[in-house]
Amino acid sequence: MKKNTMNKTILFLAVSFFCLGTINALAVPDKYRTSPDPVAVMADGVLVRPLGLVSTIIGSVFYVITLPFTIPSDSEDTARQQLVEYPAWFTFQRPIGNFGHRYQRENIVGQKRVLQETLKKEREQEKKDSSKPTSTQGPEPVE
Numbered sequence: 001m002k003k004n005t006m007n008k009t010i011l012f013l014a015v016s017f018f019c020l021g022t023i024n025a026l027a028v029p030d031k032y033r034t035s036p037d038p039v040a041v042m043a044d045g046v047l048v049r050p051l052g053l054v055s056t057i058i059g060s061v062f063y064v065i066t067l068p069f070t071i072p073s074d075s076e077d078t079a080r081q082q083l084v085e086y087p088a089w090f091t092f093q094r095p096i097g098n099f100g101h102r103y104q105r106e107n108i109v110g111q112k113r114v115l116q117e118t119l120k121k122e123r124e125q126e127k128k129d130s131s132k133p134t135s136t137q138g139p140e141p142v143e
Contacts, residue, residue, distance in 0.1 A: 036095070036096065036097025036098060037097065040097040040099065041096050041097035044096050044097050044099070045096060048099075049091055049096075052087055052090050052091030052092075053091050055087040055090075055091070056084065056087040056088045056091055059082075059083035059084050059087050060083070060084050062083050063079055063080055063083040063084050066079055066083075067079075
């Protein structure tokens, strides 16, 4: 009984020091930091990346489940970006130990919207150009 209590105490202290180490590492201003904190790298590799992988898998499942609702509302791009692309980016492309905000990466959704609007305007312009009456007469005679 006493050994079990001692093991729990040691485990509690180890987890406490681990948590305090990450909080203390965050207190250092960014301008003095030259590389990620070793504790943050360890926590990222051991805890966060596996959770990110699980989040990517679960998000993919939910994306497929919500497709019947997102396709009619033309929001499947947003659902894919939020449920699949961002968790995958967070898990596989983010530098290890870097827990920056999600808005620091490229705004993929905004870029896609601008591209879609540009394509839509170009198509409308092509429709207008093609709907203009063209002359039915042949080429003008050359003198």
